Amino acid sequence: MSTPAVLTQTAVETIAWTPEGVVMIDQTRLPNETSFVTCRTHTEVAEAIRKMVIRGAPAIGVAAAMGVALGAQKSQNLEADMPVICETLAKTRPTAVNLFWAIDRMRGVYEANKHLGPDAVRARLIEEAQHIREEDIAINEAIGRNGAPLVPDGKTVLTHCNAGALATAGYGTALGVIRAAVEMGKKIDVFADETRPFLQGARLTAWELQRDGIETTLITDNMAGHFLKSGRIGCVVVGADRIAANGDVANKVGTYSVAVLAKENGVPFYVAAPISTLDLSLESGDEIPIEERAGKEVTHMRGVAVAPEGIKVANPAFDVTPNRYVTAIITERGVARAPYTESLRKLAG
Numbered sequence: 001m002s003t004p005a006v007l008t009q010t011a012v013e014t015i016a017w018t019p020e021g022v023v024m025i026d027q028t029r030l031p032n033e034t035s036f037v038t039c040r041t042h043t044e045v046a047e048a049i050r051k052m053v054i055r056g057a058p059a060i061g062v063a064a065a066m067g068v069a070l071g072a073q074k075s076q077n078l079e080a081d082m083p084v085i086c087e088t089l090a091k092t093r094p095t096a097v098n099l100f101w102a103i104d105r106m107r108g109v110y111e112a113n114k115h116l117g118p119d120a121v122r123a124r125l126i127e128e129a130q131h132i133r134e135e136d137i138a139i140n141e142a143i144g145r146n147g148a149p150l151v152p153d154g155k156t157v158l159t160h161c162n163a164g165a166l167a168t169a170g171y172g173t174a175l176g177v178i179r180a181a182v183e184m185g186k187k188i189d190v191f192a193d194e195t196r197p198f199l200q201g202a203r204l205t206a207w208e209l210q211r212d213g214i215e216t217t218l219i220t221d222n223m224a225g226h227f228l229k230s231g232r233i234g235c236v237v238v239g240a241d242r243i244a245a246n247g248d249v250a251n252k253v254g255t256y257s258v259a260v261l262a263k264e265n266g267v268p269f270y271v272a273a274p275i276s277t278l279d280l281s282l283e284s285g286d287e288i289p290i291e292e293r294a295g296k297e298v299t300h301m302r303g304v305a306v307a308p309e310g311i312k313v314a315n316p317a318f319d320v321t322p323n324r325y326v327t328a329i330i331t332e333r334g335v336a337r338a339p340y341t342e343s344l345r346k347l348a349g
């Protein structure tokens with residue numbers, strides 16, 4: 001991975017396919033520094049996903065698709081290399097199902113077009129990866145349109161982690177709903193949980209909403225209950241990494257606590273996610289693999305130790321919110337409500 005001098009646009013793009021390679025905004029350096037990395041091989045893309053240079057379920061999916069296209073571009077023996085390329089990308093992060101969904105889709109395009117010869121199939125893979133990126137933006141705008149009517153006017157929306165433009169190809173899922181509500185003329189503001197330990201709320205959600213001029217207040221995660229009880233929060237909107245057939249939702253660790261607190265205080269709890277985040281092969285959230293990340297993310301902040309050396313650490317990156325806490329799941333095809341086993345299957349078609 002190297003840092004390019006390219007991409008001097010005003011609207012920051014999360015990820016782009018360029019003649020030099022796959023260019024991503026470096027989310028590990030925001031908000032202090034707006035810099036970009038260029039991945040020139042599929043292994044560099046895999047490394048960027050693992051290190052969370054790019055993160056957020058839909059963005060990981062787009063990156064993986066572009067990674068497959070890059071790998072194919074460099075390969076002299078596609079038939080032998082395709083499984084290795086796909087496997088390398090699939091091993092990066094286990095929870096976000098969009099990663100596997102995107103790789104499967106690219107594998108399908110390869111299988112359907114390999115009879116055309118290596119050059120044609122490489123071109124088709126690049127085209128498909130770019131299509132997945134563009135499609136994602138359109139999907140998020142549709143999620144926004146479907147979700148905006150649910151957001152109470154004149155109230156505050158609480159969100160956890162970053163399910164925004166940075167977590168997708170653009171516009172965002174949960175933040176897409178917020179953006180669409182603002183575009184509809186609703187007078188809302190946002191409370192953003194800082195989201196320990198990786199600080200996606202403080203570093204990324206606060207950054208992108210501030211850039212958009214959407215009034216945002218940053219709170220630490222342990223303040224959520226206090227504000228949910230206060231009556232000022234009209235609803236909670238979060239994203240998702242994987243949704244099981246029964247509507248159980250895996251999302252950034254801490255989401256479950258917010259959902260329980262929301263129910264306790266009668267505040268609607270909405271999940272905004274594309275259909276590609278549904279994993280109907282899993283009956284319940286108990287089957288969702290939860291990524292365990294390095295303890296250093298908890299013991300250190302920006303390289304500075306905040307805990308004694310040698311302390312034992314647990315760092316699950318996600319938790320599962322049981323469906324009974326989820327008021328509705330907002331997708332590009334419509335809004336699903338309980339019983340989710342029926343409503344999600346209907347939407348998935």
Ligand code: MRU
Binds near residue numbers: 161174
């Ligand atoms: O570990 P991360 O930053 O990839 O986790 C991101 C989240 O949990 C998001 O809420 C989720 O991926 C949805 S993004 C539209």
